[in-house]
Amino acid sequence: MTSKVTTLLGRTSHPSPVKVGGAKGAQVADRIREMIIQDELPPGAPIRERTLSERLDVSRTPLREAIKILSAEGLVEVHPNRGAVVAAPSSKDIRELLQLLGVLEAFAGELACAHGTDAEMAELRALHFEMLAAYTRGDRLGYFHRNQAIHLGLVAMSRNSALIAHHRMINARVYRARYICNLKTERWESAIKEHEQILEALEGRDAGALQAILRRHVIQAWDKMQEIMAREAEAGEAAAS
Structure with a gap:
């Protein structure tokens, strides 16, 4: 259990690029989740695929997988023809x-x-x-x-x-x-x-x-x-x- 937490603590407050070779949707979701809780992506903010893929240095495929994961968790909302936005619960x-x-x-x-x-x-x-x-x-x-x-x-x-x-x-x-x-x-x-x-x-x-x-x-x-x-x-x- 402790080792898992230590791995999480190795991340900085500003996500560093994810290595493409081992990139998975879950890994990218972890990084975006950190950005959400620290208001780098505040409630209601659009999830811009191009911007995030460049920032995290990943392709669109794992990024879209990450968005699906975060949508299932309720942290992101996906709207037809409008794309994904950070959820803003009351x-x-x-x-x-x-x-x-x-x-x-x-x-x-x-x-x-x-x-x-x-x-x-x-x-x-x-x-x-x-x-x-x-x-x-x-x-x-x-x-x-x-x-x-x-x-x-x-x-x-x-x-x-x-x-x-x-x-x-x-x-x-x-x-x-x-x-x-x-x-x-x-x-x-x-x-x-x-x-x-x-x-x-x-x-x-x-x-x-x-x-x-x-x-x-x-x-x-x-x-x-x-x-x-x-x-x-x-x-x-x-x-x-």
């Missing part, structure tokens, strides 16, 4: 998806307490330490990748293939939202504390406590982010008046 859409994600992760947490091995829990604890190091460095993208690895690892411990598949599908649709939730320092600090509580409950195999924490953790991140943004908007309006 705040209501995102909150509803996060509510569902919280339910899925809570159920996964219950199953993980029953089926997870001590070795798997140790791997998540190691990822947590790496995540703390990224937090200390102020490396938000590095933090996010480790954060996601922890959540996906916990769900994998459920041993429930249907749950894992549905969680991946919903999580992909809120990938950008989960990233921007920690762009504000206030929310980032509270997320660190919540992750420590998640691991303590998991390691103690306290299914009830873990379920409650996971339900709160997922939706509170978005609600807190909305609250912070609303305060900043009000402050900006007051300063301008």
Whole structure:
């Protein structure tokens, strides 16, 4: 698990060219996904094949495969005669998806307490330490990748293939939202504390406590982010008046 995260962390904030020799649709999708969460391709932005193929140094074939992957995930919308654009879900859409994600992760947490091995829990604890190091460095993208690895690892411990598949599908649709939730320092600090509580409950195999924490953790991140943004908007309006 850790090696996969380390590979992700090797990427820079600005995608470097993908080597044509080993280019696959999934690899190109990974690069475009990073551009989306960091607003290099903001919501509503058109996906211009020629521009992206030149920037990523890939042919149109893997690029089109990548667009299909991202469309299936809900990060990109493809319109007949208009091409592809980055999806722009409403705040209501995102909150509803996060509510569902919280339910899925809570159920996964219950199953993980029953089926997870001590070795798997140790791997998540190691990822947590790496995540703390990224937090200390102020490396938000590095933090996010480790954060996601922890959540996906916990769900994998459920041993429930249907749950894992549905969680991946919903999580992909809120990938950008989960990233921007920690762009504000206030929310980032509270997320660190919540992750420590998640691991303590998991390691103690306290299914009830873990379920409650996971339900709160997922939706509170978005609600807190909305609250912070609303305060900043009000402050900006007051300063301008």
